[in-house]
Amino acid sequence: GEAHFNLENPPSEVKELAETFEKMLLRLSQSWEHQRQLLSNVSHELRTPLTIICGYLESTLRRGPNLTEIQREALTTAASEADRTVQLLQDLLDLARADSGAMHFQLEKIDVHELITEVVAMTKQYSNHQIIFESNKSNLEIAVDKNRCKQVLLNLIDNAIKYSASEYPITIKSYLQDSLVIIEICDRGVGIPLQQQARIFERFHRLDEARNRAGGTGLGLSIVKTLVEGMGGKISVQSQLEKGSTFTLKFPGV
């Protein structure tokens, strides 16, 4: 027969319904917690052996016997893939930690100019891409976890490098607006279609394969967002196809 809702006597049926929902919700959150725990454990277990593999590969490459060109190439590829997997596991651990509310931030007063200068210097170690830092006020301060904030900036700069041609410089700006400290990372790269702009902060979300030959996991920006919000900030993107993208961070000034 048809489902029939007894309007004469709603309280008991509504109560039953509410109880059923509550049970469902409990089961859902238990299974969510279970999955999160599993993810966290698996990532952790995999990370240790992989880190060891990385270490051996790299030391063999560095001071191994006379390797042939082919052997060297194979070891180099293995090392960089293992490296990438360690990074992926680290990202998964970070997300699992954030989900459980166990991500801890060591907030301290940081000079924005110093921080960005430091991060830009770090990128110089592996990329020749030109990065211009424009700052009109050198004593901007924010309360953030320094390492986490570096991670955020590096991630955004790495994306800017990855998704733009090397002849187009990346511009970083920092300034004060309505007592918020704004940091912009601006590239003149491939850009992001409008309908994708909100979704790129979702986990594992990546744009079509063709533009993604650079390789990646689609986790970077979801971690960036989690970290930024965990430190009381906000992140947004503005982008135009073939013109470039600007990622904007906003933190309360201190």
Ligand code: ADP
């Ligand atoms: P990935 O590991 O794929 O780079 P991210 O989470 O960092 O993962 O980014 C998600 C997707 O957003 C990327 O696959 C890419 O398509 C797009 N994207 C991120 N940054 C930029 C950028 N600066 N310019 C153009 N596209 C970008």
